[in-house]
Amino acid sequence: MNKLFTRIGLALVVLFSTLSFAADTSTQEQPVGNDAVWAQLKDGATGYTTSHSEFHAMPINSYDLRVLELRSDWLAPGLMAALFGMIVIFALFIMVNGISKLHHGFSGKMVHRWSKFDISIHWLGAIPCLTLILTGLTLLAGRFFLQPYVSDGFWASFVYIAKQVHNVMAFPFMIGWLLMTVLWAKNQMPKMYDLKWFLVVGGYINFGPFKGKHPDSGFANAGEKMWFWTFALFGLVISASGLLLIFPNVFEPSRTLSLISLILHAVSAIIICAFSIVHIFMATVMSEGGMECMVSGYCDENWATQHHNLWYDEIKANGTLKYRD
Numbered sequence: 348m349n350k351l352f353t354r355i356g357l358a359l360v361v362l363f364s365t366l367s368f369a370a371d372t373s374t375q376e377q378p379v380g381n382d383a384v385w386a387q388l389k390d391g392a393t394g395y396t397t398s399h400s401e402f403h404a405m406p407i408n409s410y411d412l413r414v415l416e417l418r419s420d421w422l423a424p425g426l427m428a429a430l431f432g433m434i435v436i437f438a439l440f441i442m443v444n445g446i447s448k449l450h451h452g453f454s455g456k457m458v459h460r461w462s463k464f465d466i467s468i469h470w471l472g473a474i475p476c477l478t479l480i481l482t483g484l485t486l487l488a489g490r491f492f493l494q495p496y497v498s499d500g501f502w503a504s505f506v507y508i509a510k511q512v513h514n515v516m517a518f519p520f521m522i523g524w525l526l527m528t529v530l531w532a533k534n535q536m537p538k539m540y541d542l543k544w545f546l547v548v549g550g551y552i553n554f555g556p557f558k559g560k561h562p563d564s565g566f567a568n569a570g571e572k573m574w575f576w577t578f579a580l581f582g583l584v585i586s587a588s589g590l591l592l593i594f595p596n597v598f599e600p601s602r603t604l605s606l607i608s609l610i611l612h613a614v615s616a617i618i619i620c621a622f623s624i625v626h627i628f629m630a631t632v633m634s635e636g637g638m639e640c641m642v643s644g645y646c647d648e649n650w651a652t653q654h655h656n657l658w659y660d661e662i663k664a665n666g667t668l669k670y671r672d
Contacts, residue, residue: 414606422613423488429617430484433624441632447551448635449649450559457645457671458659466644468530472523475516480620482513487613517589524582527575534566535576540657541569550654551633566658570629577622581615588612645671 461469485493486509494502540563549570550561567575588608591598595605630637636650651659662668 414610418487418610418613422610422617423491425617426484426613426620427488427491429621430480430624433621437624437628437633441628444551445553446633446635447553449647449653451649451653453636453650454648456648457639457643458648458651458662459644459669459671460640460646460651461644463644465530466641468523468526469641470523471519472527475520475523476619476623478516479513479520480616480623482509482516483616484620485509486513487616514593517586517593521586521589524578524586528579528582531575532579535572537569537572538565540564541572544569561653561656563657564655565661566655568654574622574626578619581618584611584615585619588615643671 486506489502489506489509493505497505544562544564547557547560547562549564549568550557550559552558588611591600591608592605592612600608630641634650634654636647637654639650640646648659659668
């Protein structure tokens with residue numbers, strides 16, 4: 348009996364050894380099979396899935412992988428440069444040039460310029476825009492300036508929160524963008540006198556041949572018009588690409604279209620970020636008395652005649668000039 352059990356035990360050992368050897372051989376040979384599969388996929392082989400998407404049979408992407416390098420190696424630093432670089436440039440400019448002061452000081456008379464509704468939709472777009480810039484910067488380039496200095500756990504939580512905030516704030520931004528684009532376009536049409544505004548840099552230079560020159564300007568000057576149409580165009584790109592990325596199950600884009608959307612989203616973000624910094628500096632620091640417009644809706648009369656003389660002359664001539672009580 349003992350000999351029988353011994354023989355059975357030896358037989359089992361030999362059996363398991365054989366199976367183990369076969370498994371090892373199979374594992375070692377597996378990459379050859381994988382190479383064959385990848386070759387077939389690259390040649391256009393399709394698969395099967397329960398998805399009903401138009402692109403459900405496409406197992407892998409077919410785009411040039413250098414596009415991914417473009418996003419990680421160029422667009423991420425580009426967004427950082429747009430934010431921090433423009434802040435540094437403007438700070439240096441103000442140190443050298445100074446701000447644009449009112450030549451005749453404040454008059455004390457406040458002229459109506461923006462309605463309360465206009466102010467509301469401005470901030471409806473502006474606050475989410477700033478939030479999206481900061482959270483987008485974290486998602487796209489945070490690995491450069493934050494991740495190396497925090498723990499893995501903190502970084503994971505921070506990125507998760509940034510992504511959720513980014514998705515939520517996208518909707519008020521799109522509403523503000525739409526309202527501003529539709530309602531304000533009539534005052535943003537280019538005019539021939541806008542060319543002169545650019546030639547003398549809007550009268551904001553305090554030295555050389557540009558000093559003291561204030562070109563004609565209507566309700567919006569040429570710089571504001573350029574910012575408006577930039578915001579309108581690239582805000583559209585950001586909104587469209589953002590919706591596609593937030594709701595892939597609704598739009599069911601191809602993998603290539605999703606990547607293109609990521610690239611366009613990042614490029615548009617860089618452009619809007621750079622223009623936003625310029626806009627913020629011009630409104631809050633560069634132009635004395637400018638910020639009051641989007642706080643109360645009124646501007647000082649001397650500010651109106653110095654920076655928007657054609658608009659002031661128009662409302663004075665047609666009887667719509669309105670002072671704050």
